[in-house]
Amino acid sequence: MPVRIAFITGNKGKWEEAREALAPLGYEVEQVKLDLPEPQADDLEVVARAKVEAAKRHLPGAFFVDDAGLFVDALKGFPGVYSAYVLKTLGSGGILRLLEGQPNRGARFEAVVGAWHPRKGAHFFRGVCRGTIAPAARDAGHGFGFDPIFIPEGQTATFAELPTVEKNRMSHRGRAMAQFEAWLRENPLR
Amino acid sequence: MPVRIAFITGNKGKWEEAREALAPLGYEVEQVKLDLPEPQADDLEVVARAKVEAAKRHLPGAFFVDDAGLFVDALKGFPGVYSAYVLKTLGSGGILRLLEGQPNRGARFEAVVGAWHPRKGAHFFRGVCRGTIAPAARDAGHGFGFDPIFIPEGQTATFAELPTVEKNRMSHRGRAMAQFEAWLRENPLR
Numbered sequence: 183m184p185v186r187i188a189f190i191t192g193n194k195g196k197w198e199e200a201r202e203a204l205a206p207l208g209y210e211v212e213q214v215k216l217d218l219p220e221p222q223a224d225d226l227e228v229v230a231r232a233k234v235e236a237a238k239r240h241l242p243g244a245f246f247v248d249d250a251g252l253f254v255d256a257l258k259g260f261p262g263v264y265s266a267y268v269l270k271t272l273g274s275g276g277i278l279r280l281l282e283g284q285p286n287r288g289a290r291f292e293a294v295v296g297a298w299h300p301r302k303g304a305h306f307f308r309g310v311c312r313g314t315i316a317p318a319a320r321d322a323g324h325g326f327g328f329d330p331i332f333i334p335e336g337q338t339a340t341f342a343e344l345p346t347v348e349k350n351r352m353s354h355r356g357r358a359m360a361q362f363e364a365w366l367r368e369n370p371l372r
Numbered sequence: 373m374p375v376r377i378a379f380i381t382g383n384k385g386k387w388e389e390a391r392e393a394l395a396p397l398g399y400e401v402e403q404v405k406l407d408l409p410e411p412q413a414d415d416l417e418v419v420a421r422a423k424v425e426a427a428k429r430h431l432p433g434a435f436f437v438d439d440a441g442l443f444v445d446a447l448k449g450f451p452g453v454y455s456a457y458v459l460k461t462l463g464s465g466g467i468l469r470l471l472e473g474q475p476n477r478g479a480r481f482e483a484v485v486g487a488w489h490p491r492k493g494a495h496f497f498r499g500v501c502r503g504t505i506a507p508a509a510r511d512a513g514h515g516f517g518f519d520p521i522f523i524p525e526g527q528t529a530t531f532a533e534l535p536t537v538e539k540n541r542m543s544h545r546g547r548a549m550a551q552f553e554a555w556l557r558e559n560p561l562r
Contacts, residue, residue: 219411220411220412221409221410221411221412222409222410222411222454222457232409257466258460258461258462259461260458260461260462262461264412264454264457267412267450267454268450271447271448271452272447272448276450276470279469279470279472280462280466280469280470282469
């Protein structure tokens with residue numbers, strides 16, 4: 183019998199990725215949609231922590247949340263924790279415009295997975311992926327968000343041009359999830 | 373004996389404005405610095421409401437908070453409730469860059485004052501000032517934030533070129549404060 187764990191996300195793609203990642207460990211990942219309050223904060227872990235605290239009041243068992251952002255060096259970390267809002271308003275085109283003529287195109291994607299384990303409490307796992315902002319958006323139908331303008335270090339393709347399985351191997355979220363998986367092996371839910 | 377009311381703000385300029393505005397009504401405005409959690413939300417009143425709720429736990433008597441933002445039409449309301457963060461990262465220059473070649477330069481400043489009255493509960497007052505984004509920043513030492521790039525409707529000067537007393541007559545914050553003052557006359561604290 184697989185053990186159930188809830189993933190609080192409105193994003194079906196993220197849920198499918200997590201389901202595949204945790205199935206070999208004997209977990210059945212259930213997608214739960216909850217509108218959790220997110221504080222304004224400079225760090226993703228502060229946001230993830232608030233989401234875990236709020237979700238505890240709604241869910242009886244184990245669950246996890248995730249939060250991610252694109253931090254552009256030349257823009258002092260913008261859009262950072264507000265990436266979802268900036269994607270909706272300015273889009274990838276806004277980031278490209280803000281970097282016109284800017285020689286420093288360094289950036290990083292960060293993700294934090296916040297997990298609630300009924301016996302072990304709250305734990306947080308951070309994944310970082312360094313890279314650069316592409317000169318123009320390039321999309322081959324993969325990925326979402328700012329993926330079409332982000333080239334991970336050591337690659338020439340953007341995240342949106344890489345097959346999902348390849349992207350997950352190096353991505354911020356893939357790295358955070360890998361840490362969460364390793365921790366779950368040491369701290370099983372059953 | 374003047375009645376005391378606390379203004380929760382880290383901004384000395386705002387405090388001085390409020391102090392002058394409420395003195396004729398017999399109130400002594402005290403500046404209180406509290407680091408209150410701000411939720412991520414599309415509307416300023418949601419942010420102000422959360423701040424009032426959190427502050428109630430720290431302060432025994434009457435107080436008020438304020439929250440403001442610049443909403444640019446062509447940027448789908450960006451930077452909106454995240455104006456403080458965007459000012460810190462992109463600055464006024466970022467907004468000008470995002471609007472290069474954009475014929476629609478319409479924008480509005482909004483402010484919400486959230487007040488806590490021990491007998492009447494929480495009340496919210498919204499002020500709006502329509503205007504346009506200037507072609508370039510113009511500053512005569514007045515104002516703060518995005519004031520150097522905002523020209524209020526019916527004017528040719530930016531907020532940062534107008535004397536404070538004149539700016540307050542038409543500004544979003546001035547209008548929200550005027551409503552708060554009118555309400556305080558009807559619902560005195562003593």
